[in-house]
Amino acid sequence: MIALEASVEDHGGVAAQVLVLGGGFGGLFSAVAVSRWLRGRARVVLVDRNDFFLFTPLLYDVVTGRLRPHHVARPLRRLLSRSVEFVQAGVEEVDLYQHRVRTDRGPLSYDFLVLALGSVPNFYGVPGAEEHALRFKWLPDALRLRQCVLDRVTRGPGEAVRVVVVGAGCTGVELSVGLHDWVRRLGRARLSVLEAMPQLLCPMDPRLMRATVRALRSRDIEVRLGTVVEEVRAEAVVVRSGGARELVPADLVVWTAGVQANPLVRQLPVELGPGGRVLVTSTLQLPSFPEVLSLGDVAACPDQAGVYLPATAQVAVQQAAAAARALVALVEGRTPQAFRYRRKGEVLGLGRMGAVAEAFGVRLVGLPAWLVASLVHLVRLPDWGDRAAVAWEWAKDAVGLGRPASREDEP
Ligand SMILES: Cc1cc2nc3c(=O)[nH]c(=O)nc-3n(C[C@H](O)[C@H](O)[C@H](O)COP(=O)(O)OP(=O)(O)OC[C@H]3O[C@@H](n4cnc5c(N)ncnc54)[C@H](O)[C@@H]3O)c2cc1C
Missing domain, CATH: 3.50.50.60 (FAD/NAD(P)-binding domain)
Structure with a gap:
């Protein structure tokens, strides 16, 4: 005990x-x-x-x-x-x-x-997903994903590394853009985002969703909507799209599908x-x-x-x-009151100085959205010390003084 x-x-x-x-x-x-x-x-x-x-x-x-x-x-x-x-x-x-x-x-x-x-x-029982796909949920998942990308991308010149992100919710979209912008500084990579539904799964205004798809495609990130992952293998993903089955080659598969x-x-x-x-x-x-x-x-x-x-x-x-x-x-022996949820809006980071944001009926894209998104994250961090430290790192990154792209994490 x-x-x-x-x-x-x-x-x-x-x-x-x-x-x-x-x-x-x-x-x-x-x-x-x-x-x-x-x-x-x-x-x-x-x-x-x-x-x-x-x-x-x-x-x-x-x-x-x-x-x-x-x-x-x-x-x-x-x-x-x-x-x-x-x-x-x-x-x-x-x-x-x-x-x-x-x-x-x-x-x-x-x-x-x-x-x-x-x-x-949630792997939804997709064969091979638990075994072959990388998770993106906890801190060790993030560190493992970073290491896997570094291992493959910095292996030397050659074929572009193929990264497939499964799930185009907010997490999958933010990760894909972040991965793309980072990997571009390290070597060559080909990023694809696969989503079973016919649209991105971010609860935002359709115009902001279209702007997000444009931001992904302008980076040459392949966005495949209405594409159901049926199996994950060691070096490929089996998908069904428009009734046809297809093998999508993948060096890394990241699972953010729910x-x-x-x-x-x-x-x-x-x-x-x-x-x-x-x-x-x-x-x-x-x-x-x-x-x-x-x-x-x-x-x-x-x-x-x-x-x-x-x-x-x-x-x-x-x-x-x-x-x-x-x-x-x-x-105190009283009856609790019912909980009422108030949706305050959504922000979605799209790389350095990029974002889409929606709050109280106002829609923002690009730098203004990025400023709002950064502020929202800073405010939501649990204390002032964290806010100052994160704001400092972002400021250094914005002026090109951030960490070198390939530096490994210290223990
Ligand atoms: C990569 C990522 C990005 C996200 N981005 C956003 C975002 O931008 N905006 C947003 O609104 N939401 C976001 N989310 C979702 C958000 O993180 C969750 O909705 C939120 O964390 C839920 O809070 P919670 O308290 O229910 O669970 P959690 O915050 O997950 O906390 C659960 C806690 O329980 C502990 N725990 C679990 N099992 C045990 C056990 N057996 N024994 C002891 N402890 C245990 C865990 O260690 C953890 O600390 C994101 C999620 C992920 C994974």
């Missing part, structure tokens, strides 16, 4: 034990808010297998070397206020009936639980929605376990129109504040 385990009866005199599983966008921000609002009235414990918070929106900058790993992976202990206890442990099982969580460092108990364990890549809920929730006695996500009520509670809230990528939460919210940081951060308010209400 880990030292800080507290039973439901023994909280050192405070009213309730709140256990938050997952220190990502949903878990971190809800733990910080609830500890502030319930100061002295609850013991808040946050559990994550990593000791850092990962700022995923800038992960592609780590692949291209524009940022270093420590710019996007920030120590959780530093970000948490002193009123949140942090336990670095892997969650193995959640017993909703006994109010207990089994971790690889021992059990923990709770009065109120926040399930914010995020998602994992996510599914953390598989840990499959063992829970609860109803799961699309993508294996936990169905929650409008107050983010589990219908049969009102003392448990779930949010972020792991939760299937409908909006006001009954449509499930997308798995984005924007949703998770808004839900985190709502979950913290709901916890305060529950501790």
